[in-house]
Amino acid sequence: MGSASLEERVKELEQVCRSRGLPLTIQRRAVFETILERDDHPSADQILEQIKERVPDISRTTVYRILDTFVQLGLITKICHPRSVARFEPRIQQHHHLICMHCEQIIDLEEDRLNGIAYPDVRRHDFQITDYHIHFRGICSGCRSRAGGAELPD
Ligand SMILES: [Zn+2]
Ligand SMILES: [Zn+2]
Numbered sequence: 346m347g348s349a350s351l352e353e354r355v356k357e358l359e360q361v362c363r364s365r366g367l368p369l370t371i372q373r374r375a376v377f378e379t380i381l382e383r384d385d386h387p388s389a390d391q392i393l394e395q396i397k398e399r400v401p402d403i404s405r406t407t408v409y410r411i412l413d414t415f416v417q418l419g420l421i422t423k424i425c426h427p428r429s430v431a432r433f434e435p436r437i438q439q440h441h442h443l444i445c446m447h448c449e450q451i452i453d454l455e456e457d458r459l460n461g462i463a464y465p466d467v468r469r470h471d472f473q474i475t476d477y478h479i480h481f482r483g484i485c486s487g488c489r490s491r492a493g494g495a496e497l498p499d
Contacts, residue, residue, distance in 0.1 A: 373414075380415075380433055441456065441478050445483065447484055
């Protein structure tokens with residue numbers, strides 16, 4: 346999850362909440378700390394499951410809403426890819442992903458040369474690009490070995 350320590354990231358959360366006038370509730374703190382502890386790009390439901398150990402009465406709606414708030418505040422990243430539920434991660438700096446099309450595992454990929462790609466000219470779409478990251482799709486090693494090296498069906 347990058348170089349900032351858990352403590353530093355929680356401080357960042359406190360600052361952002363204060364500057365936006367958002368109360369730093371137990372629920373918000375718990376969601377943030379839970380996502381910081383994981384590097385496997387969990388879904389909202391996976392975060393909910395883990396958080397219930399600490400905050401048993403938290404609702405699904407609350408977790409979803411808090412995650413969306415954090416994404417809007419730039420505190421976490423939301424990853425969407427076709428045919429799959431949204432996933433979340435604490436890393437906000439640009440990086441890329443290897444996505445297994447079989448088990449949906451997401452692996453972080455750092456490669457400097459992928460970070461400086463010139464944006465395409467999209468003026469005719471009247472679209473404003475703000476950033477990008479690249480998904481490389483394929484089959485992870487675990488799924489390949491389970492399949493005995495054969496190509497997996499879709
Ligand atoms: Zn896999
Ligand atoms: Zn990632």
